[in-house]
Amino acid sequence: MTDDSVRSAQGDVLTARDLYRFYRAGEEETLALRGVSLRVQRSETVAIVGPSGAGKSTLLACLAGLDEPSGGEVRVDGVRISHRPETERARLRARHIGVLLQTRNLLPHLSVRDNVRLPQRASGRRPAVPPAELLAQVGLAQRAHALPRQLSGGELARAGLAVALANSPAVLLADEPTGELDGVTEQLVLSMLRQRAEEGCAVVIVTHSAEAVRVADRVIALDDGTITGGAPAVSLPSQHQEAPDATR
Numbered sequence: 541m542t543d544d545s546v547r548s549a550q551g552d553v554l555t556a557r558d559l560y561r562f563y564r565a566g567e568e569e570t571l572a573l574r575g576v577s578l579r580v581q582r583s584e585t586v587a588i589v590g591p592s593g594a595g596k597s598t599l600l601a602c603l604a605g606l607d608e609p610s611g612g613e614v615r616v617d618g619v620r621i622s623h624r625p626e627t628e629r630a631r632l633r634a635r636h637i638g639v640l641l642q643t644r645n646l647l648p649h650l651s652v653r654d655n656v657r658l659p660q661r662a663s664g665r666r667p668a669v670p671p672a673e674l675l676a677q678v679g680l681a682q683r684a685h686a687l688p689r690q691l692s693g694g695e696l697a698r699a700g701l702a703v704a705l706a707n708s709p710a711v712l713l714a715d716e717p718t719g720e721l722d723g724v725t726e727q728l729v730l731s732m733l734r735q736r737a738e739e740g741c742a743v744v745i746v747t748h749s750a751e752a753v754r755v756a757d758r759v760i761a762l763d764d765g766t767i768t769g770g771a772p773a774v775s776l777p778s779q780h781q782e783a784p785d786a787t788r
């Protein structure tokens with residue numbers, strides 16, 4: 541627990557209101573998000589599903605403050621992260637949000653340990669958990685000095701998870717965190733995400749994986765930049781096909 545103001549908050553930790561995101565490339569305009577609103581509570585795991593091009597990664601990047609929505613706003617524990625200069629967004633992200641990206645969140649020239657240290661330094665606070673302990677938690681204690689290219693795919697995924705957890709974030713945002721993983725590593729990553737949720741973190745997973753959807757408390761289906769009321773895009777046991785009531 542690094543930030544009591546975040547941890548003590550009951551209810552919504554992450555809110556997005558009426559997000560729009562236009563992309564313009566030459567003559568062509570894409571409306572990747574068309575008025576997306578959602579709320580995620582402490583200890584809640586939400587899966588975001590939908591076809592390729594639906595806007596899932598765009599949404600996650602806006603939630604993380606990695607991208608700026610063209611309209612609408614994102615708040616993390618009541619603090620607006622959208623519509624701020626990049627440096628401020630980066631500082632807020634370092635303090636409150638862990639991000640696990642489709643393209644891994646490791647810098648290639650830094651050791652695994654230094655990759656974990658980087659967001660800890662960026663937060664401007666004393667790390668709650670030392671890098672060595674985080675790496676032990678993901679089973680990489682022996683690989684702390686390795687460079688990312690010296691790791692296997694499963695080890696890379698676990699190292700990325702250690703980076704995302706570096707500042708004990710209140711919100712954990714993952715874009716297809718288990719996309720290329722074998723079943724065992726997928727289970728390990730998902731159980732670590734679940735564990736964080738049990739400890740109070742709000743977890744959002746963009747995924748095509750039925751396993752990842754299975755561990756979620758709630759599923760939000762996104763299609764063509766809009767939250768749809770339809771069933772998730774993947775085939776699921778009936779008890780997991782809740783209506784994607786994104787704004788409850």
Ligand SMILES: Nc1ncnc2c1ncn2[C@@H]1O[C@H](COP(=O)(O)OP(=O)(O)OP(=O)(O)O)[C@@H](O)[C@H]1O
Pocket residue numbers: 563564565570571572590591592593594595596597598599
């Ligand atoms: N930088 C960009 N410039 C222009 N268009 C973009 C850009 N990034 C994404 N898009 C477009 O926005 C839409 C949403 O893309 P996004 O990456 O969010 O989809 P996605 O749901 O994550 O898909 P996938 O499941 O394939 O990862 C797509 O039509 C995509 O082509």
Ligand SMILES: [Mg+2]
Pocket residue numbers: 596597598642
């Ligand atoms: Mg994507």
